[in-house]
Amino acid sequence: MLFKLHPDTPKFQVFVLLNQELIYFLNKSIKQKTFGKGLFSRKLVGRACWSNVKSSPKKNDLTRDKFQKLFENLKSETEATREQLHRIVVDNQDLSSFFLTPNPALLGFLHQNTFNAFKVLAAHLYGATKDLQPIIDAAGGVNIHEHFEAFRTDTLNGNICKSCGMEKLAPFRANIGVENQWRADYDHQLCKSKYPLFAVHPDNLIPLCDVCNQDAKKAKDLFVAEDTSLRYSFYPFTEEAHSYVSLEIENLRDPNPSVKVSWNTSDSILINKLDTWDNIYEIKNRVEGEFYNLDQIVDNEIQPESYTEFEHEVSRKARAISDSTLKSKPWAYWYHKFFCVLDSIDKDAFWERSKFVQSMAMDGGDYILSVQATS
Template sequence: MLFRLVDGTPCFEVFRLLNLELLHFLEAAVNKNDFDRQLFTEGAIGDACWANENTLDKFQKLFENLGDADDDTKEKLFLTMQNNQDLEVFFGNPQRELLDFLNADCRNSLKELSLHLYSATKDLVPVVAAAGGININSHFSEYRSLTNNGNVCKACGMEKLAVIRGGIPEQRQWRSDYDHQLCKSKYPIFSVHPYNLIPLCSVCNQYAKKAKDLFKSRDGNTRVAFYPYSEEARGLVDIEISNLSDPEPATRVIWSTQNAVALEKLETWDEVYEIRSRVEAELCSIENIIIDEIDPIDEAHLISRIQDEARPIAEETFKRKEWVFWYQKLFAALELVELAPFAAKLGFMQEQGADGGEFILSGG
């Protein structure tokens, strides 16, 4: 993550309750041979799972497949989920082969149940009521409030989470999807874990990350990743500019640390969300950025405005304005280079643009 989630980020109570229900079910199933109501918790969540035909069917299928497996499979699955509830610990020591002891039928039925809990059971009226009436739209609204995380994607800092429309009630506002940091296909026991689900922008979630495994590198080895509630990349990245006087200056995202673990986490973050390629594509035309953002009158004005734009950014601005982190890094890098040749080239470009505009307006 570029920015860690703020302290006190609201936990979605529906996910917390469904996660506890799944854990309870797996524990109750260890010593049960018959599928009945006693496998579920007493109260609204257990009642809702038992009363909803589709949800119940998914639970029963998992129960039957676990019963057909080896004698210790039920207990091993329960203990695996129970012993890995602390996701910060799991991020520190990821276990990619966590569920390899399950046979294909058990694994598939667990995936189907977990996906159903996330996609459908979370919206059942009794489930939402048991969670204080806070549905996922209300939770998203609270998550992205300025007092919490704001409306800029925490993973990349480049995109808004959602376009907010004036005059539209909360329940009808658009929202971003919730990304499973630990992907559902590989880690189904975390499908409704409340700290595994984080709203991300559509570019990060749908185009870049998809179902990538945070803990599997391109060469198939286990790797580590930033834990989004306590770790972030922002203090470990910079922009480097070279060949500023050339027709096409080079802009690169670089890592500003020598710590081996931090470097591995940065590489994971970059590979999962395609950070470098997205940033470097946006910042490839420095001249156009300066014209659009500064429109300098002369070299002195250029230097003064670059200094202004390179100043530290207020925390609230990071939450409100996409790309502001990366633009500040770009201008901070520009402060460190010789600008006279670049200013001359920029002045020529502006003069040519003005002459072209006057030519067009004169009907030439």
Template structure:
């Protein structure tokens, strides 16, 4: 994550209740040999899960698969879920093969149930009523300016959702929730309230998808930032190479030598494709200067760079796309020595003059 979540980030009560229901079911299954109502709680969530046929059938499918597997498997699965409820601890020492003891049939049934709880059961009327709010209301509370704001915490580049004037809060669009621990590989966290975070569509749908935070593509182990307490914002710098060249290279660099932090930074970069997105946005420094500053002369250019290099308030970072990254870029430009800056200005003037000549030629025939 570029920014860690705000300390007052609300937990979605529906997820907490469904997570507790799943844990209760696994615990009751250890010493029960018949699929029955007693496997679920007597609370409203248990009643809703039992009373909804598709949900009940998914519970039954897992129960039957565990019966075939035997008591040791039932006990071990319950222990795995019970002992890994603290996700901050799990992120510090992840268990990457949680379900190696389970048969393929058990794993498939577990994934079906957990996915169904997230995709369908959470939206049942009695479940939402028991939680006291629906997912739109939770998202609105999450993205409030006094909490996390409307900018994606993973990248700082995009809004979570457009805000439309004249639309009631409950009818506004919302961002999709990302499973930090993807439900295909870590199904027991499918409805864990600390595992679900709204992200922008690029981070969630285009970049992350079902990537495993704790395993590289080549299968080697890695670590990741815990989104409630850790982030990358103080560990990043922008580097500008060859300012006098026709196309200066702008690169995202890590400013730490700590091996643990570098590993987490590399995970964050690979999962959300941070470097390629930032360097793609900053592929033309001249265009950035023209679009953001429109300088009149070298003194005006230096003054405006100084203005834009000033750190933003936390409120700006919560509501303005790309604010963090542009401030980093202009902060680096501000540090460039006078000879290089003057040379860049002369090159910029020449480019602008050539562009004007070309425009005049087109307009005047």
């Protein structure tokens, strides 16, 4: 994460309750011989999960059906294995500890059919069960739309993606109620297809922008690199990357100078986490792509008519930026970092190169127009 989450970020109580119900079910499944109502708690959530069943063979399986298929597969495992599964889920509720010592093969002891049934249930709990009204009622009446609006308030996390700082979580529309506002998808930091035990863990689900969640991350594993080696990742509630990021302007006098992103730490664990963050969300490629044309960036941002104005505006944009701006303006962090770098280099050389490139472009344009006029 570029910025850690605000410490007062509210937990989505629907996920809290569903996570508790899943743990309850796994515990009851250790000894119980047949699938029945006793596998579910007597609370509103347990009753809602039991009651949510398909009404005919042609209907898609609902929550109870998904639980039943997991139970049937658990019965093919030994009692010791069922106890192990329950113990692992209970012992790994503190996600900060899991991020500190990750174990991607946590459920490797399960038969593949059992794991697949667990995965299907996990996806259904997140995708459909969370929207059951009795469960929302049990969670104080706060549904996922209301939780999202609370999450992105300016006094907490703001409407900018905490992972990249580049995109809004979702546009806010005037004259539209909470239920009909657009919202960001909740990203599973530990993807539910590989870590189904965390599918509805409230600390595992974080709203991210579409680019981070759908285009960049997809189903990438935070803790397993492409070469299958173990890697580490920032824990979003307590860790952040922004202090360890550097921007440099390379080839300043060339026709096309470029911005390069690098890490300003020698700590091997931090570098590993920064590399993971970059790999998961394509941070370097996105930033370096944004600043592909530096002359256009300068023209768009300050539109200088003289070197004096250019120098003054660059220095102004390099001044300290408030947290409220970082939370409300896309790319604010990255543009501020760019202008800080631009303010620290030989601005006169940058200006002269920029004016030379622009004059060449104008001369080329005049030449093309003159050729067209005589042809």
